[in-house]
Amino acid sequence: NAGVTQTPKFRVLKTGQSMTLLCAQDMNHEYMYWYRQDPGMGLRLIHYSVGEGTTAKGEVPDGYNVSRLKKQNFLLGLESAAPSQTSVYFCASSYPQGGDPSYEQYFGPGTRLTVT
Amino acid sequence: AQSVTQLDSQVPVFEEAPVELRCNYSSSVSVYLFWYVQYPNQGLQLLLKYLSGSTLVESINGFEAEFNKSQTSFHLRKPSVHISDTAEYFCAVSLRWWGNKLVFGAGTILRVKS
Numbered sequence: 001n002a003g004v005t006q007t008p009k010f011r012v013l014k015t016g017q018s019m020t021l022l023c024a025q026d027m028n029h030e031y032m033y034w035y036r037q038d039p040g041m042g043l044r045l046i047h048y049s050v051g052e053g054t055t056a057k058g059e060v061p062d063g064y065n066v067s068r069l070k071k072q073n074f075l076l077g078l079e080s081a082a083p084s085q086t087s088v089y090f091c092a093s094s095y096p097q098g099g100d101p102s103y104e105q106y107f108g109p110g111t112r113l114t115v116t
Numbered sequence: 117a118q119s120v121t122q123l124d125s126q127v128p129v130f131e132e133a134p135v136e137l138r139c140n141y142s143s144s145v146s147v148y149l150f151w152y153v154q155y156p157n158q159g160l161q162l163l164l165k166y167l168s169g170s171t172l173v174e175s176i177n178g179f180e181a182e183f184n185k186s187q188t189s190f191h192l193r194k195p196s197v198h199i200s201d202t203a204e205y206f207c208a209v210s211l212r213w214w215g216n217k218l219v220f221g222a223g224t225i226l227r228v229k230s
Contacts, residue, residue, distance in 0.1 A: 004159075031216055033217070033218075035220075040125065040222055040223075041222055042120075042122075042206060042220035042221050042222045042223050043160075043206065043218075043220045044220070045217055045218070045219075048217060058217065090159060090160065092160075094216055095216060103148050103165070103167065103210050103216050104150075104162050104165060105162075105216070105218060106162075107152075107159035107160040107161070108159055109158060109159045110158075110159055
């Protein structure tokens with residue numbers, strides 16, 4: 001099992017450009033999440049999904065959109081990037097279908113995004 | 117709303133010394149509690165968790181944490197640290213309902229010196 005994978009690993013954008021970050025999991029998890037990590041602030045939840053076709057806002061959703069068209073994939077979009085979105089983005093998943101929800105989240109390796 | 121406070125941003129310690137990383141949380145409802153570890157340039161890995169039952173939980177690499185409901189704390193301890201324990205440690209809480217969302221503390225960087 002690859003677990004949770006993220007594409008790309010690094011990206012540099014100019015202000016106003018758009019991009020999509022891809023998260024994929026092969027653990028048949030129902031829930032998926034996008035976080036951003038900034039120094040001294042821990043991880044903050046951007047958006048999350050509790051199943052295919054569903055999404056919901058987290059703590060810091062402004063400037064981001066998400067989609068979960070397939071159970072194994074969760075996409076994070078930046079329509080018009082701003083320097084304040086410079087961060088490390090982590091995807092996570094949890095709760096295997098039919099399994100006992102242990103409430104553990106499994107994290108991907110992260111995407112380092114710089115907006116100039 | 118739930119919140120998590122990690123009282124120390126950095127903890128330097130010598131190898132083989134004991135260490136405690138402090139975590140306090142606030143919540144009006146029951147929560148699950150976690151410690152995650154992040155090694156340099158990597159994602160987060162679960163270190164240990166408290167869901168219910170015994171208030172003392174242990175990890176496979178010698179860390180332990182104790183859930184104290186009256187003090188709303190979940191401090192992480194290790195009696196003897198190694199250089200390889202150098203990492204950033206995050207305390208997190210999860211609400212016991214739909215979505216399983218995590219709220220993280222700001223993190224504590226543990227620096228183990230030889």
